[in-house]
Amino acid sequence: MNQKYQEIVKKNSPKENVLINAVVAFITGGIMGIIGQALIDGYTTWLDISTKEATVCMLVTLIFFTCLFTSLGFFDKFVNFCKCGLIIPITGFAHATMSAALEYRKEGLVTGIGMNMLKLSGAVIIFGVVSSFVFSLLRMVVGLI
């Protein structure tokens, strides 16, 4: 471990613009929320369905357009600009899955897409399931008390 070198590296490495990134993510993430809510309102009005069903339709719509724009090759530029504004909502999950699928499609349907599609987003599924199990358990225990 070269302490002196570490210090020189630290001194000469640029600072990331945390504040600007956070503000951009806040605004773009907020816009995503507005779009989502507008879709839910639209679906409940036009299709005459319940809010619960409209929420599912909204998610499917967002996923569809994210995948389409990722495939058309310009969604990565949006994500790069908006950062967590697009990564945290469902668009981030869809984008990660779709980009991996595109990347490996030439290695075959099973060995390529099948085995690699969830390369980035697999962790989200695993830990999503685990954490929802833990929280449901907590809720049940709290409910019993």
Added chain:
Amino acid sequence: MTFKFNNAYINETATVTGPYESAGPLGKYFDLCYKDLYFGEKNWEEAEVKLVTSAINILKKKSGVEADVLIGGDLLNQIVASNYAMEEVKGSFIGIYAACATSTLGLILGASLIDGGFASNVITFTSSHNTSAEKQYRYPVEYGGPKHKTTTFTSTGSAAALLSNVKSDIKLESGTIGKVIDSSIYDVSNMGAVMAIAAADTIYKHLKDTGRDIGYYDLILTGDLGIYGQKILKEYMHSEYNIDLKNYNDTGVMLYDLKTQPVYAGASGPVCAPLVTYGFIFDEMRKGKYKKVLLAATGALMSPVMVNHKLSIPAISHAVSLEVML
């Protein structure tokens, strides 16, 4: 370890690039520039194979010489781009890997074979491809996750050089084989910091072995440290070895227009150093701007598996001393 060569010359070079490199400030110095990243192939890996075969075919056409031995390598697992290209070229082949320091390692090995009298014509080559490297080392290409400012952009291209004992205007005067150095850096997006310490070690070793002063060289070039790696190297050289790098540049900073092209801290990849050197620097040397150039290509020996094992990233640098014979 430094080798001194008496009779090793770079007779001819060939450079092939992708669209980003030809759009950069050195675009006019390259022999062939492809317009997209597939070059008519089905996938990026095969596209990289085509880069290598194109470079070697151009070199053979320009020089009209068949090589006794070919030495080369690339970034992909099992150096597949080189291996599959060699299947087409059909020559005796030595595959090497030193990440982005492959070019200078190839030059040193080739010159050793020539100076030792084992071969009279050696082709040394290297290649890298932006998207095939992104796919293997980073994230899927279409994934737009935010990148750090220190991230470098893997250059697309292939560069080949013909070495022989026939006198030409560029002499390979000596070469220093570097050591693998633990950078104690864990950040995969800061390769400049990983490699700067290796470059410093090799440059210092070279000067010590040859008994030269830093002022002996008109230009010191490093491989692909990028803007921040450059600063780190300068400061570390000063504080550790008391050497001031004055006539110094980094090929990673020269290949692209850092202001207008989306390349963050600069170019990287094994082909970055030879593209700039064979294309631009040799031209400047022939014009008389530089007489003696030390090229220290730097390689981050990064493996995503070892990084996941929480191990720091090692680096290596090999340097060659080039002289113009006018």
